[in-house]
Amino acid sequence: AQPAAPAIARCRAGTLYLTIDTGWGREAERIAAALRDRGLRATLFVANEPDFRGGTTLDESWAPFWRARAAEGHAFASHTWRHWYFGADPGPGRVRYASRRGEGADVLDGPALCAELARPVEALRRMAPAARVLPLWRAPGGRTSPNALRLAEGCGLRHQGWTARGFLGDELDSNAHPNAALLAQALRQIRDGEVLVMHWGVRSRRQPFAEVFEPLLDGLLERGFCFATLPETGI
Numbered sequence: 571a572q573p574a575a576p577a578i579a580r581c582r583a584g585t586l587y588l589t590i591d592t593g594w595g596r597e598a599e600r601i602a603a604a605l606r607d608r609g610l611r612a613t614l615f616v617a618n619e620p621d622f623r624g625g626t627t628l629d630e631s632w633a634p635f636w637r638a639r640a641a642e643g644h645a646f647a648s649h650t651w652r653h654w655y656f657g658a659d660p661g662p663g664r665v666r667y668a669s670r671r672g673e674g675a676d677v678l679d680g681p682a683l684c685a686e687l688a689r690p691v692e693a694l695r696r697m698a699p700a701a702r703v704l705p706l707w708r709a710p711g712g713r714t715s716p717n718a719l720r721l722a723e724g725c726g727l728r729h730q731g732w733t734a735r736g737f738l739g740d741e742l743d744s745n746a747h748p749n750a751a752l753l754a755q756a757l758r759q760i761r762d763g764e765v766l767v768m769h770w771g772v773r774s775r776r777q778p779f780a781e782v783f784e785p786l787l788d789g790l791l792e793r794g795f796c797f798a799t800l801p802e803t804g805i
Contacts, residue, residue, distance in 0.1 A: 583794035584762025587805060588612040591649055591708065593741075593769025596622040597780035598635060599777040601702065601770060604784045606642055608619045613800040614639060615649035615708045615730075616690045622771065628690055635698035640701040645799035646732065647706040651689035655710050659717040666715075684725035685720065690761060706804050707731040712767075730804045732767035735759045738786075740768045740779035765805050 590601070590612050604614060616636075618628040627629050640646070652673070657666035660677055667686070668675035678686060687707050694701055707727045709718065719729055739752045760766070771778060790797075 579636040581794065584737075585796045585798050586760065586763075587765045587800050588797055589615060589708075589730070589765060589767050589800070591615045591654070591767065591769050592617045592619045592627045594622045594773045595627050595632075595770045595771075597771035597778050600780045601783055602635070602639060602642075604780075604787060605644075608787055610649050610787065610797045611643045611645070611799050612797070613645045613647060613704065613706075613730075616645050616694055617649035617653040617688060617710070618651050618652045618693065622773070627770075628693040628697075630697070636694055636701070637698040641704075643799075644703050644712070645704050646694060647708065647800075648687045648690050648703045648727065649708050650710060651686050651727040653710045656713055656715050656718045659715045663717065663721070665718045665721060678721075680721045680724055683721045687722060687725060687727055697731075700787060704800060704802050704804075706800065706802075728804050730765070730800060732765040733763070734765040735761060736766040736780065738766055738768045738775065740775060741772045743774070744775050744777035749777050749779060749782040752779065753786055753789075756786055757793070760790065760795075762795075763805070765800070 588610070592615070604668050616628060618626045623631065652669070654667045654669045657668060663679055665678050665683060666675070667678050676712045685700055691703050705726050705728065707722055708730050711729045722729060738756055739747050768779060773778065
């Protein structure tokens with residue numbers, strides 16, 4: 571009899587850092603199950619966004635979901651509370667912060683920005699006291715300003731974006747960017763050290779990216795990649 575084939579060398583292709591932003595959450599359980607079934611951990615950036623049930627993603631109805639993710643060993647970080655967008659800085663020590671859903675606009679100073687970044691973490695910890703929270707944050711859309719970065723550093727938080735090849739495209743129009751194309755692109759271009767970004771479901775995408783999430787994970791694992799949560803210093 572032939573000897574058993576040697577096990578594939580673990581991490582031979584390198585390490586990937588999967589990050590998941592909140593989104594509207596319709597495919598959350600499916601995505602979480604895919605990670606759990608493979609023993610993979612991600613870094614979860616949390617914001618209080620409108621969800622598919624008519625509530626918000628950090629209201630009490632989500633407590634079992636977030637507790638389960640904390641128990642599985644995922645890491646967490648702030649994605650702002652209101653999930654508004656930062657614009658051009660209006661002056662020293664202030665940032666412009668505005669809704670894209672017509673909910674208003676604000677100008678934040680340092681303490682106000684710190685409160686905006688702290689609030690989702692406070693809500694998470696009420697629901698999942700064991701959650702491991704990193705001293706990182708991510709601006710909605712990844713769009714920052716010089717003052718936003720500086721003021722957040724004053725709160726002890728470093729901004730974490732994603733790598734260009736790590737943009738999985740789950741928020742793009744599915745007619746122009748169907749799942750099969752996104753999957754093929756990701757498997758072709760992802761390299762060691764990428765910070766990947768996706769969501770727990772995106773309202774505007776008619777073809778849910780979750781449909782190809784498992785083939786994506788399996789393809790990357792077969793290529794020899796490992797997955798890890800972000801280090802506290804970010805990437």
